[in-house]
Amino acid sequence: MTKFFDKELADAIGYGAATHVAALASDLQADIDRMNAMRKAEGRPTIEEEEEAEKAWFRERMEAGERFDPDVEGWARDE
Template sequence: MMKFFDKALADEIGYGAATLVAAAAQELYTLHVEANAMRRAAGLPSFEEEEEAEQARLASASAASHQEDENSSTDDEDQ
């Protein structure tokens, strides 16, 4: 179980409100874990695995775009 209570937040907004925030965060975390379990049971990647794959795809696309830009500017200089 994760612990979401934050003393600094409690000092700022009050103990009761911070307890409600911690309870909501715990519930959200539990739902996230359950959703990942359902995704895995369905043969899908977890949210984290899906995000890692998407970040890798974006990095690759960005690198290809930069390479294309460099090639284009080199071609312009040759003319």
């Protein structure tokens, strides 16, 4: 949980609330890790690998001149 604790957040919302956010983030990361392990066991890509393939698809189309929502374009370019 300590890797998710943010001092700036604690200063802004209080130590107790920031600790709660860190605990939620830690639980979420554990869930993501479990999902990725299950996906790998099934021979499927991890969530991150799948996302990278999706970003590549959008970048390909953007390079060909197709336009998307600015948020999607920023996500595809890792901005």
